[in-house]
Amino acid sequence: MAKLKARMPCEEMLPFTFGTVKLDETNLGVMTSVMALGEDAALSSALSDAHGVGFPKANRTLGNAGGPRCIWFGQRQAMLIGPAPDDRLQVYAALVDQSDGWCAVTVEGEDVEHVLERLVPVDLRRMHFKRGHTARTQLGHISASITRTGSQAFLILVFRSMAASLVHELSQAMRAVASRRGNG
Amino acid sequence: MRLDCPICGNRDRREFYYQGDAVMLERPAPDAGAAAWDGYLHLRANLAGETRDLWQHEAGCGAWLVVTRNTVTHAIHTVELASAVKEALR
Numbered sequence: 001m002a003k004l005k006a007r008m009p010c011e012e013m014l015p016f017t018f019g020t021v022k023l024d025e026t027n028l029g030v031m032t033s034v035m036a037l038g039e040d041a042a043l044s045s046a047l048s049d050a051h052g053v054g055f056p057k058a059n060r061t062l063g064n065a066g067g068p069r070c071i072w073f074g075q076r077q078a079m080l081i082g083p084a085p086d087d088r089l090q091v092y093a094a095l096v097d098q099s100d101g102w103c104a105v106t107v108e109g110e111d112v113e114h115v116l117e118r119l120v121p122v123d124l125r126r127m128h129f130k131r132g133h134t135a136r137t138q139l140g141h142i143s144a145s146i147t148r149t150g151s152q153a154f155l156i157l158v159f160r161s162m163a164a165s166l167v168h169e170l171s172q173a174m175r176a177v178a179s180r181r182g183n184g
Numbered sequence: 185m186r187l188d189c190p191i192c193g194n195r196d197r198r199e200f201y202y203q204g205d206a207v208m209l210e211r212p213a214p215d216a217g218a219a220a221w222d223g224y225l226h227l228r229a230n231l232a233g234e235t236r237d238l239w240q241h242e243a244g245c246g247a248w249l250v251v252t253r254n255t256v257t258h259a260i261h262t263v264e265l266a267s268a269v270k271e272a273l274r
Contacts, residue, residue, distance in 0.1 A: 058191050058245065075191055075245040121196035136192070138199060138243045 009103035009163035016171065019178025021109035023170055026155065028104045032085045035094040036076040043092035050086035061134050061147055071134050071147055071157075079145070079157075103163040107170060108153035111177050116154065118173040120146060124154070140169040188263045191245040203238040204228075206250045209270050232256050238266060 008025055015024035036043050036055065044055035047070065053063040056072040063069035068082040085095045107115065116124050122137045123129065124146065134147040142165055145157040158166045185197040205228050212220040233256055239249045248266035253259065 059193070075247045077246075121198060136244045136246075137195070143243050 009160045010105065010167060013164065013167045014105065017109075018171070018174035019109075019181050020111045021107060021115050021174050021177065023105060023107050023167070023174065026104040026106045028081050028102075029099070030082065030084050030097070031099045031102060032080040033073065033094075033096040033098050034070070034078045034080050034085070034089070035096075037091075037093055039092075040076065043089070046089055046092050047080070050089060051080065051083050053080075056134075059134055061132050065149060065155075071145060072136075073145060074136055101160055102157050103160045103166060105156050105166065105170070106149070106153060107156060108150065110152060111181065112152050112154060114177045115170065115173045116146070118176065119169055120144075122146070124148070126151065139166065142166060142169065185258070185260075187239065187241075187249070187251060187260065189241050189244060189247070189249065190263060190265050191247055192241060195241070195244060199241060199243040200249075201240045201242040203240060203248075206236040206238050206266075206269070208238055209250070209266060210273065234261070 008027065010025040015022060017023070034043070034047070034055070040055055048054045051068040053068045053070045056062045056070050056078055058072055061069060061071045063082075068080070071079045071081065073079045079098070089095060113125055116139075119139045120137055122135050124135075126148075129135070129148055131148050131150060134145065136143075136145055138144060139146070139156065139158065142158050142162045144166075147155045149155045156166070186194055187197065187200055188194050207224065207228075210224070212224050234252060234254050236250060236252050239251050241247050241249060250262075250264045250266050250269045252261040252263075254261070
C-alpha cells in the first residue's frame, strides 16, 4: 500500500511575522469533539477521572498547552485536545475524532489585539477576555474558535478547508497594523 | 444590532442566522386538520410592533433562540433558548 505523507494544513504558508506580530501553525495532535449526552456534571467528573480536565463552562477552557486541554466549543460541546479519549467517556458523551479536521494557528506579539480587532466581532482585549477564555465567533467570514493562551497570544482554530483563507485574512490585518505602526 | 445570547453573551448580529416566526415551535398535531396546518405553514401576521422570531447563533454556540423584539422601535426585549421555550410548551 502507498505510504502517505502527513501534511499540516498551513504547510509552506507559515510562519511569518509582520511588525510585532508572529503567526505560526500549531500541531495539536489528537482532537476529539465531546458532545454531552446526559448530565454535564457526570460527563465533567468522568473527564476529570480519565484525563485530569473537566468539561469547561461556556466560553472557558480547562488545562494547559502541553497537557490535556478541553476547549468549550459550543452548546454542550467541547474539544478534547491531547489524549485519545478514554472509552469510558462514551456513556456520557458522543466522541468524534476530528484531529485532521482543524487548522490551528498561534498568533502572538505586542499588537496582536489590534490585528484581531480588525477581523473579530468580539472584544478580545485583556480586561474582558483573559487567559483561559475562549469564544466561538467569526474571523472575517470564517467560523472560528479563538482562545487566549497568554497576555499577547491567541490560539485560533478554523476548519481545515479554511486554512488558506485564514492565513490570508490574518496576513492582511497584520500587514495593515504593521504599516500604521511604521514598521511594515 | 446586537443580541444577548443566553450562552455566549452579547454578540454582533453577523454571528446570527434569522429563521422566521417562532410559531414554528408550536407544530400542530398530525390530525389537527387542514386549516391548522395551513395557518402553521403559510399564514404570518406582518406586524408593526412586537415580534417573536427564531434565530440561530450560527457562528457561536449553535443554539436556536427565540428573540422578542419591536420592529418599530428596534428594541430587543428578550432572548431565550428555543429548547427552554419548547420545554415550557410541553
